[in-house]
Amino acid sequence: MSKVIRIGTRDSELALWQAKTVQRALEHTGHQTELVPVKSTGDLNLDQPLYEMGITGIFTKTLDVAMIKGEVDIAVHSMKDVPTALPKGIVEGAVMKRANTLDILVHKGTDFLETEGMIATGSLRRKAQWLHRYPKHRVTDLRGNVNTRLQKLQDNDWNGAIFAAAGLERIEVLPENHINLNWMLPAPAQGAMLIVAMENDDYCRKALAALNHEASQVCVHIERQFLRTLEGGCTAPIGALAEIVDGNVHFRGALFSLDGKQKFETEKILPLGAHAEIGKNAAIELLENGGKELMQELRKILNT
Incomplete structure (x- = not known):
């Protein structure tokens, strides 16, 4: 069976660039595609800071709904905008090779x-x-x-x-x-593109699997594991970066107060293959060393 894969994307120049990159990759592997641009809530409201909107995944929700309603088959996201828990029925299809993280x-x-x-x-x-x-x-x-x-x-x-x-x-x-800004820790998964599909769509999932970049996937999963364990959402002042160097995973993570006066940081190095819990363990260590109280304060502020 073959079908035209409808690619959902935000309609900004950058989002369209990302979607067209995925489109070319899919067409290179023999698939027919169609771009379906949509405008997200985050793009429509530019007068209010993101954290004040109180919506996790504000740039991805519109595309999630379009997928669930069957209006698009896959969606392309800047991975740093994607909540660590995907909506029910939507799964990760591929992580494209990561770009500059700075x-x-x-x-x-x-x-x-x-x-x-x-x-x-x-x-x-x-x-x-x-x-x-x-x-x-x-x-x-x-x-x-x-x-x-x-x-x-x-x-x-x-x-x-x-x-x-x-x-x-x-x-x-x-x-x-x-x-x-070499000293600034990026957002978890910054520079990475995520393509999602419906869990029950075997055709699209198989098509996307061929586009996955394993090393990038490993690193962004570690960073998102760190974020998820801190329960930080996409707006909290949390930075994380995992890199594979000479067969080892190097991880750095940090949590800040909103005014920048407090900083809790962690750094770990483990061999590739022994890294499964590195993001989670780094976050637990950070929470136990004073970060827990700060996260509680941040949740009160950001959830009001």
Whole structure:
């Protein structure tokens, strides 16, 4: 049996780039496809910070509903936007090879770094880490797709704005005036693309299995395991990065207070193959060493 695989995607330039990448990969393996763009709740409301909306997976819910209703067969997501628990009936089909995991600062000159400044970001994780490193700075909210956020930076008197490097690189809008934030831990699964399918759709699941990149899958699963054990959702100020180096899994994770003043961090190295619980154990260790109280405070704030 063969069928046209309907690919659900958000309609931003970056989301369409991701969906077209999946489309090309599927067509390369002999499958017929069709793109079905939809607009998510998170894209429609740009006036409110994400954490204030109180919705986990705000960028993925619309596509989840479209899949469950049978309007699309698969959906392509930036994996960092996907809740650690997928909706009933929806399963992971493939993790594409991961891109750049770094956050970057697009700036108008870097002299302000040693004094006072205003940085824009819609991410509590980025805000907390920036304030931890630059406590004299202020951080303002920034929403919208990549192009919208770059334009807002130009239109306002901010010193800079923080972006995921992968997004700007993918649609080729990375400005020269940027610096890599090597010290900033990325969001769990940052730089990775996830394709989901319906659990009962054997045809699509088999088609997607051929696209899976195992090393990327291993790393993002570790990071999401860390996030899930902390019960942090997609908005809490949690950073995590797993990398495979010379047959070993190197993992770093951290939890921050919203103002950046508190930081709990953990680091682990285990041989590949002995890594199954590394994210979970790192999170438990972090919680036992003071992170539990901070997570309780964060849940009260973010769930009100």
